Amino acid sequence: MTVFPDPSATLEETSIPALLARNARRYAMQTAYREKEFGIWQSWTWAETQAEVRAMALGFLALGMARGDYVAIIGRNRPALYWSMVAAQSVGAIPVPLYQDAVAEEMAYVLDHCGARFVVCGDQEQVDKVLEVQEKVSCIEEILYLDKRGMRKYDHSHMNWLQDVMREGRAAETRLAGELVKRTGELTLDHTCVMLYTSGTTGKPKGVVLSNRNIIVTSKNSSEFDNLKPGDEILAYLPMAWVGDFIFAIGQAYWTGFCVNCPESAQTMLTDLREIGPTYYFAPPRVFENMLTTVMIRMEDASPIKRRVFNHFMGFARKVGPRLLDGKDVSAGDKLKYALGNLLVYGPLKDTLGLRRIRVAYTAGEAIGPEIFDFYRSLGINLKQLYGQTEASVFITQQPDGEVRSDTVGVPSPGVEVRIAENGEVFYRSPGTFESYYKNAESTASTKDPEGWVATGDAGFFEEGTGHLRIIDRAKDVGKMADGGMFAPKYVENKLKFFPNILESVVFGNGRDRCVAFINIDLNAVGSWAERNNIAYSSYQELAGLKRVLDTIQEHVETVNESVAQDTMLAGCQIHRFLVLHKELDADDGEMTRTRKVRRRIVEEKFSDLIDALYGDKDSIYTETEVTYEDGRKGVLKATLEIRDARVFGQATAQMAAE
Amino acid sequence: MSGQGEAMRDTATDEGYVTADGRKIGGVAMEMKNITLRFGGVVAIKDISFDIRWGEVRAIIGPNGAGKSSMLNVISGFYHPQEGEVIYKGYRRPRMRPYQVARTGIARTFQNIALFEGMSVLDNIMTGRLHHMKANLFQQAMWWGRANREEHENREAVEKIIDFLEIQHIRKTPVARLPYGLKKRVELARALAAEPSILLLDEPMAGMNVEEKEDMCRFILDVNDEFGTTTVLIEHDMGVVMDLSDRVVVMDYGKKIGDGTPDEVRNNEDVIKAYLGVAHE
Numbered sequence A: 001m002t003v004f005p006d007p008s009a010t011l012e013e014t015s016i017p018a019l020l021a022r023n024a025r026r027y028a029m030q031t032a033y034r035e036k037e038f039g040i041w042q043s044w045t046w047a048e049t050q051a052e053v054r055a056m057a058l059g060f061l062a063l064g065m066a067r068g069d070y071v072a073i074i075g076r077n078r079p080a081l082y083w084s085m086v087a088a089q090s091v092g093a094i095p096v097p098l099y100q101d102a103v104a105e106e107m108a109y110v111l112d113h114c115g116a117r118f119v120v121c122g123d124q125e126q127v128d129k130v131l132e133v134q135e136k137v138s139c140i141e142e143i144l145y146l147d148k149r150g151m152r153k154y155d156h157s158h159m160n161w162l163q164d165v166m167r168e169g170r171a172a173e174t175r176l177a178g179e180l181v182k183r184t185g186e187l188t189l190d191h192t193c194v195m196l197y198t199s200g201t202t203g204k205p206k207g208v209v210l211s212n213r214n215i216i217v218t219s220k221n222s223s224e225f226d227n228l229k230p231g232d233e234i235l236a237y238l239p240m241a242w243v244g245d246f247i248f249a250i251g252q253a254y255w256t257g258f259c260v261n262c263p264e265s266a267q268t269m270l271t272d273l274r275e276i277g278p279t280y281y282f283a284p285p286r287v288f289e290n291m292l293t294t295v296m297i298r299m300e301d302a303s304p305i306k307r308r309v310f311n312h313f314m315g316f317a318r319k320v321g322p323r324l325l326d327g328k329d330v331s332a333g334d335k336l337k338y339a340l341g342n343l344l345v346y347g348p349l350k351d352t353l354g355l356r357r358i359r360v361a362y363t364a365g366e367a368i369g370p371e372i373f374d375f376y377r378s379l380g381i382n383l384k385q386l387y388g389q390t391e392a393s394v395f396i397t398q399q400p401d402g403e404v405r406s407d408t409v410g411v412p413s414p415g416v417e418v419r420i421a422e423n424g425e426v427f428y429r430s431p432g433t434f435e436s437y438y439k440n441a442e443s444t445a446s447t448k449d450p451e452g453w454v455a456t457g458d459a460g461f462f463e464e465g466t467g468h469l470r471i472i473d474r475a476k477d478v479g480k481m482a483d484g485g486m487f488a489p490k491y492v493e494n495k496l497k498f499f500p501n502i503l504e505s506v507v508f509g510n511g512r513d514r515c516v517a518f519i520n521i522d523l524n525a526v527g528s529w530a531e532r533n534n535i536a537y538s539s540y541q542e543l544a545g546l547k548r549v550l551d552t553i554q555e556h557v558e559t560v561n562e563s564v565a566q567d568t569m570l571a572g573c574q575i576h577r578f579l580v581l582h583k584e585l586d587a588d589d590g591e592m593t594r595t596r597k598v599r600r601r602i603v604e605e606k607f608s609d610l611i612d613a614l615y616g617d618k619d620s621i622y623t624e625t626e627v628t629y630e631d632g633r634k635g636v637l638k639a640t641l642e643i644r645d646a647r648v649f650g651q652a653t654a655q656m657a658a659e
Numbered sequence B: 001m002s003g004q005g006e007a008m009r010d011t012a013t014d015e016g017y018v019t020a021d022g023r024k025i026g027g028v029a030m031e032m033k034n035i036t037l038r039f040g041g042v043v044a045i046k047d048i049s050f051d052i053r054w055g056e057v058r059a060i061i062g063p064n065g066a067g068k069s070s071m072l073n074v075i076s077g078f079y080h081p082q083e084g085e086v087i088y089k090g091y092r093r094p095r096m097r098p099y100q101v102a103r104t105g106i107a108r109t110f111q112n113i114a115l116f117e118g119m120s121v122l123d124n125i126m127t128g129r130l131h132h133m134k135a136n137l138f139q140q141a142m143w144w145g146r147a148n149r150e151e152h153e154n155r156e157a158v159e160k161i162i163d164f165l166e167i168q169h170i171r172k173t174p175v176a177r178l179p180y181g182l183k184k185r186v187e188l189a190r191a192l193a194a195e196p197s198i199l200l201l202d203e204p205m206a207g208m209n210v211e212e213k214e215d216m217c218r219f220i221l222d223v224n225d226e227f228g229t230t231t232v233l234i235e236h237d238m239g240v241v242m243d244l245s246d247r248v249v250v251m252d253y254g255k256k257i258g259d260g261t262p263d264e265v266r267n268n269e270d271v272i273k274a275y276l277g278v279a280h281e
Helices: A016-026 A046-062 A079-090 A104-114 A124-134 A162-171 A173-186 A212-225 A243-257 A266-276 A285-300 A304-325 A332-353 A370-378 A441-447 A489-497 A523-532 A540-545 A547-565 A600-606 A608-615 A650-658 B004-010 B068-075 B098-103 B121-127 B137-142 B146-164 B180-193 B210-227 B238-244 B262-266 B269-276
Strands: A031-037 A040-045 A070-074 A094-098 A118-121 A142-145 A159-161 A192-197 A207-211 A233-235 A259-262 A280-282 A360-363 A383-389 A394-398 A417-420 A425-429 A454-462 A469-474 A502-508 A515-521 A575-580 A620-628 A634-645 B028-039 B042-053 B057-061 B083-088 B106-109 B198-202 B230-234 B247-252 B255-260
Touching (some): A031 A266, A046 A162, A070 A104, A079 A192, A094 A104, A142 A162, A162 A173, A192 A243, A212 A243, A233 A280, A266 A332, A285 A370, A370 A383, A417 A454, A469 A489, A502 A600, A515 A547, A515 A608, A547 A575, B042 B068, B042 B230, B042 B255, B068 B230, B121 B146, B137 B146, B146 B180, B180 B210, B238 B262, B247 B262
Parallel strands (some): A031 A259, A070 A094, A070 A118, A094 A192, A118 A142, A360 A383
Antiparallel strands (some): B028 B083, B247 B255
C-alpha cells in the first residue's frame, strides 16, 4: 500500500480564519465576494471581507460566544452568512449550517442535537421557524438575523440584527481585540472546522464533524487537481448545509482565493449565472437536466430554419465535440466545421446558459444521463463527474481532464485510497475523512474502522484497464430476486430517468419474482408537450392520469426493459407493471431527502397499497395519500390510478412462459 | 414620510391611539367632512364624514354600488364632491387635478390593473417616481446634469421597492407576460415608488387565489410597518379586511352605516342588515 506523506505538515495556515488573513494580505484588492442586491452586483475585496468578519467576530464575543459553542446558520447563500461561519470559527465556536427549506420539526431535532446556543437566520421566515421550536429546544439563547424586514415588532430581548452585532463589535474593538487574536491563534488543524448534518436517506440526520485538517487538506488537493486559481469565479447557489457548498464556497475559495458570487434570489439563479459567467461550476445532474429540457422546449418553438441549423450542428457536435475536448485527433475539416458551429450555435447557446467561461464543471450526487452529459461535453463545456460524500469532505474519486466518461466516476482523488470489499462495497481512506459523528460513537464505529477506512454504503467496482470506479447502487439497496438474480433498482431507475418525460422513478422487486415501478412525470416536459398538442389539464394529477401520457411512459418503460435485457446479470430487473404516481415525491412529505434523493423505505411503506396492487391483477387502484403543504398544514389527496403492464424481453419472457 | 412631521404639529391637540398589537397611530391625516357627490340625478355619496389617521390601515367596505370606489376617487382628487370638504394635513384642500393631488403624497392602485403592458416591470415602477424628477426636457434629452443624477437616485429607490416586494426575478419582464397576482404586486410597487404619505388600494385582493392573497396581505402589513405608510383600502374579502385594518368604514347606498374597529363593525346591526340583505324602502 502506498504511504502518502502527511500533506498537513507543511501547511502554514491551520484554520479558515488564518487563510482569510493570508488572503487579505496576498489578494487584498481582489474581489472575494459578490452579491446581487438592489439590481447591482455589490462586491467586497478580501481586505474588506476580513474587516467584516472581524467586526462580526468581535460582536459575537460581545454577545458572550464561548469556545466550542455551536452556532446554527440558516438561510440562502449570502456573503454575510458565509462570514458568520468564519466569524464563529474565529472565536473558537463551531458553525452548523442547516437546510433553509427544512420544516420546523426537522430543524428542532438538529438544533437540539448540537445544542446550538446561537442561531443566525437569513430572514423573518427562518426566525419564525426558530421561535416556533424554541419552546422545545431550550439551548437556544440568542437569535441573530440578517434581513431586517418585518422584524420590527419582535421581542428583541434575545434577538439581534446582524448589523447591530457588527456595530457593537466595532465599538468594542479596543476591549475585545486581544481576546479575539488569542482565540483565533489557538486554532489548530485538529480543531473542528464545521459540523454538517447528513440528510440521511434512512433515520435521523447525523452530525458529521469535520476538522480544519479535513477541510484545508482536501481543499488544497482538489484545487491543485483542477488547477484552480485566484480570479476564478463560482456561483454559490446550492444549500449552505451541503458539504459541497462548504468545500467550494469556503474551503477551496479561501485556499485559492477565488471569488464567490451569491445570486439575488433563488428565482434569479439562471439570470445571475449568465451575468457572472462562472469559470468553475458545480451542479447536481438535475440542474443540467432542467437546463437541457428548457433549451429543447425553446428550440421546439423556434423557427424551422433555426431548428434545422441547431439540429444539424448539435448532431455534428455530438460526434466531434467530446473528442476535441479530450484532445484527440480530429481532422482539419471537422475542426473548421466545429468552429463554424461554435460561431452559429454552440457559442450563443453557452452564452445564454451562462456557461461560456467554464473551465471546470462538476456534477455528482446522482448518475447523469449519458445523453445529457454528452450534450454539454459536445458544446465544449468541460463537464466532469466526481464521487463523494459528506464524511469524506466531498472528494473520493473524480475524473481527470481527458478521461471523462458518463458511466464512471473517475479515479481516486489525490490523497485518497479506495478499496472494494468482497461484497462489492466501496471503502476509502483520506485526509478528508471525518472525525466522528457528533454524540454518536456507535455509528462512528460502524462506519469508520480503527485504521480509518470508511464504508461508503455504495456498491461498485474498478473498471479493468482504465482504473476508473463505477458505482452500481447503494449497497443496502442491492438485493436478490426470488429466482436468485441480482436486483439493482438504481440501475433501472437511472435508465428511466434519462427520459426527459420522467422526473423520478422507484423500482421494487427485492425478494419478489418480478419488478414493478412507480413513476413521476416531469411537469415541465410533459406539460409543454400537452400545450403543443392542445391537451387540457389542470393539475399534475390530471396530467399524470391522461391516457396518452401513460402510453408514452409505457413506451419508455419498454425501451428500458429492452436495454436491461441486454445485461445478463440484471435481466431479471425488467419492469413488468408500473403506475404513474398521483403526486410528485416531495421532501416536505419525507419521501425524499433535502438533496432530492428518494427515501426508498418510506416510499415503500407509505404507498404499500399501491405496491400490493402492482403485484395483484387489477387494472386500477383507488388511493388516499396525506400531503404536507409548504406552510406545514396537511391535506389528503385522493386518486384512482391506472396500472399498466409493460412488455418484457429476452430471458425474462421465457421464464414467464414457463410459469 | 415627508410632510408628516409638520402635519402632526397641525393636529397637535389630537394624540391618536395605540392599537391592540402595540402600534402607535398618529393624529388625523385627512378628514372627509359631509361629502356629497352627485352624477346628474344620481347621488353616489350622501353626506359622509370620517377621518383617516397617520399610520393606520383604514378599510372602506360595503356591498356592490355602495360608493366605495367613488369615495376613493374623491380622496385621490379624480372626482370633486358638490358638497363638503376634504381636510388634508390640517388644511382644507382646494379643487385640484389628480396629478396635483398625487404630488401632495397620495398614491393609488386601481381595481382594474392600469399598468403599461408593453413596458418592463422596472420601467413601470420608474413611472411612479415621476414626481421626484425635476430635470427639464433639455437635460433629459441630453442626459446631462440633473437628469443623469436623478435617474440613478430614482433607480436606487425603485430597486429597494423591488427588493421589498420580492419581484427581482421579473424586473426586466414585460408586464403583459405576468400572471394577474404579480401584476397587482407591480401596481403596488409603482404606487410605493411615489413614496406616498397615504396609499390608496382599490380592491388589492380581487381575483386572487388564497396564496396570492396571503402574500398581498403580508406586503400591505409590511409596507405599513416598514415605511409607516397610511393605507386606505377597499376590499370585498371580509376575512382580509377584519385581519388587516385598524378601523373600518361601512357604506351602503352612498351612506355611511358604520365606522369603528373591525369588532365594532362586525356587531353593528345596520352592517349585518346591509350584508345579509334587507328590503330597502
